[in-house]
Amino acid sequence: MSRFGLIAAALIVLLLIGFASIVRVTGPGWSGSGGGTTGPKLAKGAPYTGQLLIPVQGVAASALHDDWSEPRGDGTRVHHAIDIMAARGTPVLAAADGRIEKLFQSNLGGTTIYERSADGGTVFYYAHLDHYAPTLVEGQAVKAGQEIAAVGSTGDADAGAPHLHFEIHAMTPGERWWQGSEVDPYPVLAKR
Numbered sequence: 001m002s003r004f005g006l007i008a009a010a011l012i013v014l015l016l017i018g019f020a021s022i023v024r025v026t027g028p029g030w031s032g033s034g035g036g037t038t039g040p041k042l043a044k045g046a047p048y049t050g051q052l053l054i055p056v057q058g059v060a061a062s063a064l065h066d067d068w069s070e071p072r073g074d075g076t077r078v079h080h081a082i083d084i085m086a087a088r089g090t091p092v093l094a095a096a097d098g099r100i101e102k103l104f105q106s107n108l109g110g111t112t113i114y115e116r117s118a119d120g121g122t123v124f125y126y127a128h129l130d131h132y133a134p135t136l137v138e139g140q141a142v143k144a145g146q147e148i149a150a151v152g153s154t155g156d157a158d159a160g161a162p163h164l165h166f167e168i169h170a171m172t173p174g175e176r177w178w179q180g181s182e183v184d185p186y187p188v189l190a191k192r
C-alpha cells in the first residue's frame with residue numbers, strides 16, 4: 001500500500017472510531033432493560049416512587065425501624081440502608097420485579113444479591129444472606145415476592161442478630177451494579 005493509501009486508511013479508521021464513540025454516548029443507555037417506559041423513574045437523590053414489597057417474609061410495616069442515619073464502622077460511615085430483623089433462615093423476597101444482576105461475596109455484606117429493577121433504573125441490594133435460593137443464578141428474572149435467599153448474618157453482621165441489610169440505589173444510564181446513589185428504603189417500605 002502506498003504512503004497515501006496508509007494515511008487514507010488511518011483517517012477512515014479514526015473517523016469510524018469517532019463515530020462509534022458518538023453513537024455510544026448518545027445511544028440508548030440501558031442494556032437489556034426491556035424498553036423501560038413504564039417503571040418508576042429516578043433522579044439522583046430523589047425519593048423512590050415505585051411500589052416495593054417488604055423483602056422479608058412475615059415482617060409488617062409497623063415492625064420496621066428507620067436506621068438510615070445511624071453510624072456504622074465505628075463512625076467512619078453512615079448506614080444508608082435498612083436492617084430488617086428476622087430469624088435466621090426466614091425467606092428473603094424480591095422487593096420488586098427485576099433481574100438478578102450479580103451474586104457477590106463481600107467482606108462487610110457477606111453473601112449478597114444485586115437485583116436490577118425491570119426498568120433498569122434501580123438496583124436493590126440484599127446483604128448478610130445465610131444462603132441463596134437453590135436455583136438462583138445471575139441473569140435470572142424474578143418476580144416481586146419471589147423467594148431469592150434466606151436471612152442470615154454473613155459478613156460483618158452480629159451472629160446473634162440475624163437480619164437483612166437492604167439498600168435501594170438509583171441508577172443513571174450506564175451505571176453498573178456496584179454504582180448508583182443511595183435512596184432511603186424506610187419511607188418506601190413503611191409507606192410513611
Ligand SMILES: [Zn+2]
Pocket residue numbers: 079081082083164165166
Ligand atoms: Zn445494615
